[in-house]
Each structure stands twice: as C-alpha cells, then as structure tokens.
Amino acid sequence: MRAAGINHSSQHSLYAAIVAAAAIGATFLTVAFFHFQNMVLETVDPYGYGKIAHEFVERGFTKLTRRAASLYPEFLAFVYGLGGSDHVIIFLQCLFHAATCVLVFWLGLRIFNARTGLLAGLFCAFHPMLLRYVPDLHMESLLTLMCTLMVWTTVRFHDRPTVANGILVGVVGMCATLTKGVALPYLGVFGIISGVLALKQHSMQRVAAVIAMFVAMAVVLAPWTYRNYQVTGGRFVLLTPGAGDSFLRGYIFTRWEFATLQKPPYTDAETESNNWFRQIAHDAGTEWEKDEVVDEQNNARIAKRLIVTQPLDTVRKVFVGLFTFWYEMTSLKNSLVPGSLALVGWALAIVGLRRAHREGRPSWLIWLPIVVTNVFVALLIPLGRYSAPILPCLMILAAFGVDTLLQRPKPVSSGSASPGG
Template sequence: MTSVSEENLPSPSRKTALFLFLFGFAVAFVFVFVLYGRQNAVAVAYDVNGFGGLGRRLASGEGFSLGSGLTMRRAPLYPGLVALLLTIFGVSGEGAEIYRPVFFVQCLMVGATGVVVWAIGRELFNERTGRIAGVLTPLLPQTLRYVSSTEVETLMGLLIALMAWTGLRFWRRPGMAQAVLFALVCAASTLTKPMGLPYPFVFCICLFLKFRKTEGSKLFVATGACLGVYLLCLFPWSLRNSIVSEGKFRGISTNAAGEFLRGYVLAQPKFFLLKQDFGGNDSRELIWDVEANDYEQKAMESYSVPFY
C-alpha cells in the first residue's frame, strides 16, 4: 500500500476554510429548514419586503415590478438572483415552498461569509482571531434572522465582507488586478443595495493620499481603473432607471435615501433600547421605521416618483 504524500494532504488553511464553510452552512440550514417555522421569537414571514415576489414576477416574464408597473425602488442583483433560481427550479408553489432554492443558496452564502471573515481576521490579526470570527459569523442573530427570508441582507453581508477583504488586498498590494476585483465586488454590493455607493470613491481617495509618493503613476492608473470599472458596472441600471422615469431619476434605487437614513434613524436610543412601540402581533399594525419612510417619500416626490 502506498502512503499519501504530504503534498496531497489539505493544508491547515484549507481545512480551516472548509470547516468554517460547512459549519456556517449547517447552522444556517438547520435554522432555515428546521427551526425557523417552529420558533416564536420573531414573526414567521418569508417575503416581508417583496423581494421574493419581485423575483417571481421577473422569472414569470412580468418585468421588474412590485405589482404596479416597473419599479425603481429596488436594486437589481438580488431580485435577479431570485429570478434565476426560480427559473431553474420553478415558480409554482405557496409560501416558503417556492423559495426553498433561494434559502438553500443563502445558506451557502452564510458559509462563504464565515470563510471571508476568517480570512480578514487572520490577515489583520492572527489565525486564532480569524477562526473565532469565522465561527461567530453564522451565529449572529442578524445572520439567522435574514437567511430564512427573501431579503437582501444575506447576500449583502457576503458582499460587504468581500468588499473589506478585496479592499484590504488592494490597500496592501496596490495593482491593477486588485483594483478591478475590488471594483467588481463594490459594484455587486451597490447593485444589491446602494448603501455601498460612495465607498469606492472614499477608499480610492484615501489610498491615493496614503501612497501617492511611493507608488506614483502606477497608483493613479490603478485607482482610476477601479473607479472606471465600478461606474461602468453601474451605468446600465442607471440608464434603465432614467428610461423608466423619463429622465427624472438616474440613480440605482429610489429607496437609497431611505436606506442611508435608516442607518441613523435606527441608531437612536428609542430603537436600540427597544423603547419604540412597533405595534402588536398583527403584522399589519407594525409601525416599522416611519421616519425613514416619510423622508424617502418626500425625496421621491421631488422626482415625481411614487413611493412604491
């Protein structure tokens, strides 16, 4: 019997990455397909904000619509992913049944996010820190809350982690390949939820100011390419929204202003100390983040665009 050479054995890093991926996937899978429908800590709802329905209509050939004409209130990437999965696996079914392929893929995303977080932790700090961070990632309440619904947050969490990882690599090794990869990840994040829209600009400015004396023209070309690729990826959807709104709106999502504001609104003590009354058990009575919605509605009225 021949022995397996050491070169063919998985490296410790590969084994750690595989373990964290499988651990994150397993935690998410058990919560989605076993625990979520049986728990009563939060209301069981699979498509609260209509992303699943949007993907379903897209897969059925009804267009990018929330049900009342073409919408500009959502960024395209996540509904497009939902539509792709439903096109492959079918659009018939009720409730959670139709979205099972989406939930399964989101479980894979949770596993992948843990691996990316581990990679960031080990590069910034050490192996132990990375492993702890990778294990904790799928156990976060926010992770479990959104993986069981057709919401953008699971995909967004993965992309934000990838933004941090590719940004770290770009910062430490400024070059064309790192610039393009960072730009593509930032574009994917922005086309999922436009909260990441200004990040590449701020990042590239800081990078250029930090290394302009040592990297010179090479850095100028890399940051320019980064922003060029980023804007090029966003242009088709911006053009689509301009056409739909007859030139009144050229952004990624009319919901962007409200999404930015929610970060500040929900940071108020009345929210994070749970002093805000969100209503009773009936989901129709939930007050949600009314301040952000009011701000968003006023912003959209200036473009003569309906709230939904």
Template sequence: MLKRLFERLDRWAECMALDSKFIWKLFLVALLVRVILVLLHPHIHLISDMLGYHESAVSLLQNGDFRVKGRLSASRPPLYSIFMFMVYYVFGTGNIFVVRLLQCILGACTSVLTFKLTQKVFSSKAGVWAGLFFALYPAAWGYCDLILSETLFTFLLVAGLIFLVDVPEGQFHKAFIAGILLGMATLTRTVLVQFPLFLALFYLVFSRKRLTYLPKLALFVITFWIVLIPWMARNQRVFGEPLLTTKSGVDFYMYNHNPFRLILLNYSLEGKEVFDGVVPWQLSEMERDKLCRNAGIEWVKKHPGLFLFKGVRMQWNFFGVEREYIWSLIAGYWGGIPRWQLFLSFLVFAPTIYILMPLFIWGVVYSWKNFSAKKNLLLLIVYFLAVTFVYYGFSRHRTPLNPIIMSFAGFAMTAWPKIFADLKTPGILRRPQTVIALGLLAFFIIGWILEIFMDVGTFLSLRFTHAGWHDVGNGM
C-alpha cells in the first residue's frame, strides 16, 4: 500500500515537472495560504524584536537614522528596517498590514526559488517536491505573518544560493551576483558574516584546483564585503568601530554562562546573577556588548566541558520543533485567544519538522557521492551548525536553511525505491548509507524526546508560567 502511494506521488511529480505552468501554480498556492493566515487576524500587537524593527523604521522615516528607544543603534542590521521604512513611506507610518502582505509575496517567491535551486542541484522532479514543501510548510507561513526579518533574509539567501552553487567553477558574473545577494542577506541578519571566508578557505585548503578557483572566490568575497561597507562606515562614525552589530557579544554570552542543569533544560540565567549587580541593559550598546563577550569568554575558559555539552545541546535545539509562532501567540501577538486555538496552532505549526528531517537525512546520505552542485549547500549547513555550536540556536535560527533542507528532502522523494529497498532487505548493518542515516536519525530523536518533554511541560505550566500565559486565556 505504501509503495503504491509513493508510485502515484512519483507519477504526479513527474507530470508537474513537465508542466510549463507549474511555477505559477506553485506561486499562487504559496501566496494563498500565506494571505489567508494574515487575513485571519488583520490586527496584531508588536512584541519583542518586532518593536525594535518598528522603532528603527519610524526613526529612519522621521530622523533619517537608526534609533531604538531614542538612541542611535546598531543592535540590528539595517535592511529589514529599511524594508519597513519603505512601506511606511508609501503606505503610512505603522502600516504593519501591508508589511505582512508583502512578506506573503516574498514567501511565495521563495517557494519558486526553492524549486529553482533544487532543480539546478538535483532535478526538476526533486524541485517540485522541495517547492511544494516550502509552499505548504506552516512555519514558513507564520514568518510571513510575523514582523521579523526571517522572510526577507530567507528570500535573499535562496536567491543568492542559486548563483553560489556555481562558485567557484562557474562564470565570474555568478560569483559577483552571489556576493551581492548574500551581502544583502547579511545586512538583514548578520549570521552570514564569516561564511564567504569559510567557503574560500575550504576550497583553497582542500581543492587541487585552488589556483584556478582563487579569482572567483576572491571576487565573491570582495563583492560580499563591499555591500557591507556603507553600514560598517556608519557604525565607525557613530560607535568608533567598523562593526556590523552591537549584539554579537550579547548573543555569545546568552548561553555561554549557564550551569549543566540549565543547559540541559534550555534555560538561561539572568545577567544580574552573573555580573554581581551590574545590569547590562542599563549600559550603552557597546559597553553591554563588550561586557557580555568578555564574560562569555571567561566562562568558556573555566568550563570547556560545559561549553562542549552546550554545543551538542544546541544542535538538538536547532533542529527542534517550530516554536516561534507559538511563543508569539503566547506573548500576545494576536491579543487574547482561547487556549484551544493555541493548542490547534501548536499542532499545525510545531511538529512538521519531524516529517521533514528524516527525508532531509536520507536525502543528504543518498546524494553524497553525486550532484557536485550540492557541495556549497552542505558547506552552508556546516557553517550554521558551527555558529550554533559556539553561540546558540533555536528553530528560528534554522529558518533560512529550511529551503536547503527541503531540497534534500525533495531528492529523497525521488530516491525512495533505493531507500525502501535498503530498509527492507536483510543485512541492513552491511549497508553504510542506511546505517549512517539511521544513526543520524537516532541522534535527533534523542534530542526531540528531550525537547518534547520540555515543551509539553512548558505548555502545561509544569515547569514555569510564561509572563503572557494568563493573557492567552482572555479570549475564552
């Protein structure tokens, strides 16, 4: 029965891959589901990071500079605030509804770009699955609805990856365009700032064609950094240092100061408990960032074992359930809502990664020896995992990688006969691909079990009560 189902799905994907109008169908489906979510609640309440983006956009509109709480700020990179500023300039200050609708369009375009990326790396049939996965992935709808930078960042990243997969073997103009797009993505979220150097060093160290590759790698790196120069020059003028953000030290400190139990439970101590009465949030951005970075470095020196454990724990976190939209609802993004709606939202948004991840794992393992264009995608994943190991990570930080995860999942959907045959045939331990895939899946299942325990405990208020939890019940 399962085999017949996959055969039918395979035939359908083949038909869609040959359909010249598939891209438009994919775009419209992706746009429809996202717009429906926005229209379900036209009015929202800005919370957490959303307030900072809004304040920066309003400040840019009124004063021509980036300010948060009245102070010149570099706590967030500028591009998403500029995006909101342009909407406010055209449609009126505070027009969040139009921002969300435009993000729906960007999200639908990202579905098409995911199809194109996967088509380029693997095949059109795999692209059909990857594009459809992203179009119908609930968390991707949610980020289009939230006033956060993930939708814009993911759009720019996937657009850049379409060109980056040809670097350093492709034409020079592809390295140039990839540098521009990934530079713009870095001005949306700074996590990519070291990636060009990481990519270049990988090829220069491990490739026999290093001298042939050097010009294109240099073009990619230089173009990338040229895009960042105006923002860094602004920060040199304002803060006296050519930095991208005044929050990197805070991010480093956030999970690099906790005892074992809190790392295991994924909690973080308040800063005043570590700084002997000094409240970091009362300092300037630069002072706070340096204080937090130094405190984090000292903790790593004193507790290298805990640092390593924290790094592994964060990998489980990184590939955990999609929690951002649920926490936004708990914090009052929709206002007061009945708990049954919150529970329904949890069922829709949170657990879909449990379906996607096994396909991703099998896709990576079974494509390992083929499809050379996938190399840069894997390097980007490794880079993100390294950043997560050193700093910290949640499902929100994985969001930009979801199109890549879906690309490999799409390939797995086309390789199902081989995967099924290896799983069913006796002597499974003699097949390295199957053993590796099952081993990776077992590693993540351990983390998921831990996370389910924590999230269910949180949801039922067994461990702690979120500050906004009681407000959720106001809609009952």
C-alpha cells in the first residue's frame, strides 16, 4: 500500500512537471514569435501600466485612477525598483502562466482525476487567449494566476474549513480583487455559501473559519481604501473608480453592430463611448479624465437614470453581454478564436458536469466562479479578454468532459457472473 502510494504521488509530480514544461515552452515560443503575427496589436505597454509604475518609483502614488489603483502597476513598480526591465516582467509573466497551468492540474486532480488534471493543464498551457497576454504589459497573466489561486484556496477551504484556511482565502481572494475588482463577487458569493453551509451543519468551527475569511478580506482591503481616501483628499473609494464608466460602455459595446462585429468595437464603440463621457462631463460642468473620481460620480448618476428610464435596454445589454463576454475582441478575425474555443469548451464542460452530478463531485467549486464572473461582467462591459481569468476553470470542466468521452465500458467477464446465473 505504501509503495503504491509513493508511485501514485510520483505520477502526479510527473504530470505537473509535464504541464509546467509545456506552459513554459508555449510562452517562450509566444514571446519569440509575437512580433511576427498580425492578429493583435504589437504594443509593449498598451494601457500605460509601465508608465504608471515608473511614476510610482519616482514620485509614489499621487493620483487615483482605475489603472493606477491596481495591484498590477504596484507589481511593475516593485520590479522596476529592483532594477528590472520590461523583459524581466515578461519573463515573470511566463512563470505566472506556468504556475497557473500547474494549479489547474492540481485542481483537476483534486476535484476529478489525474487525467483530467493533465488535460486541463495542457489545455491552458496552449490556450491562445492566455498566451496572448504574456508578451506585453497586460495585467491578465497576473490576474489569471491570482484568480486560479483563489479558486485553489476555496477548494482547500471546502476540504478543511479551518480558521487558517479561511484567512488564506481572504488574503489571496482580496489580492486577486485588488488586481481587478471582477474577482470580488465570487469571493463574496463563496463566503455566503460557506456561511450558510456552516450554519446548516451547526459547526462553530466552520462559522469561525468563514468569519476569519471576511476579517482577512477587510484587513487586506483597509490600507488600500485608506490610501485612496488620502490621495483623493477625503473621498471614499473602496477599490478603484470606473464602475460607472464600464456600465455605460456596455450599452454601446453590446449593440447589434458591435456584438455581431459588423463594426470594430475597440475603435468605433470606444470612440462613441469616449465622446459620450466627454458630453456627460461637460453637462456636469467638469472635464472628462481630469479627475476619475469625479468622472465616476457623473457616470454613476447617468447609469442610475438609465436603469430607471430604460430598463429594457439595460436588460438587453446584460443579456447580450452574457455572450459577448466570451468572444468580443478587436475584430471578427481574432474574435473567432476565443469564441470557437469557448463554444467547444462549454460543450465539453456540459458533458463533464452531467457526469460530475451523477458521481456527486463538488464541481460547483469550479463552475461557480465562471458563472458569477460571467454574470457580473455582463452587468458592466463584457469584452472577450475579460473571460481570461476564468478560462482555467472552464478548461478543467472541459477536460473532465474529454475524460468522460474517453471512458469505455468495461466488458463483463464470464467469471463475474453471479453463481447460478
């Protein structure tokens, strides 16, 4: 029994090493050949994260914006402060991708089986949506790692609901949230579900563990919110400004001509949105992008009015957003890739979920973050790249679907017949 256990563990370590090697190889090839492709824009710092980070190094955190108030530029500033360059950051993002794939293997192994974990890890290792964000200064590689690590901690908590594991979920989950706020809704939903289960089981240990989770979240968030309060001269901003901006953009990006990609969303829809925000700011007697906290207040006021006065259009935007979340990119050509992969992934995931339900496996730990994130982002601006953080979870379910299809009924031997049969 002991020898068998050692061999079994060695096989799992081998699988994890295979996944890590495949992911590293895929990222290095992506970086090497990134500038030879014409599918996506070749810009090292498309959203100015590097510029923001260099300002952090030189002057510290002096202005609150939705991108500055993120953990990603803090990470870049830390690397720059140690003398690192963009090349070092890209190398670290290769490691982030590999770490994500290895975590996916262990999640697949824990919830389902070793073959599922191996397949899921390899699916992620070569997934173009995950590889795309490695070669330049996009936050998605870090965000995907943090979200996958958050799911790993929730699985660990589900297995052993101790105070220590509750603190781990809270700390990791809030670090994921500080990277991008889309992680917060799942963290809250998981905490509520865990609390209800603890109360149903009348387990004080579980209740204490859930309380520890929320306390840890508050402890990690408090300094961040206080920093925002200080920088803005006494205005309360919990995480980052920009929710109103995203909510309003969603009305435009989910219109028929953009959802069907008859017009390019990242140019035409972006331009129309920006013009709208300038008009909103002008009507409020301010200037757009001069102060993002003020912009947020102006946009939130318009968003509330639209919800009341145009409820059907709001429902339309959210419903369409549930689907554009999986494919809407810069053009029809590069939208077909994530859209097709998501469609295949969901088809396989449904096969796996049906089997998981029959076998009583806790697959909800994997599908819940997908559903919560999908719905939450559909409320805001549901673009294809925002699906990246939960693609690893979808790949786990898809891998279990493949594992299910690979199962073959075992022939019944004559020796297994019942006596007298």
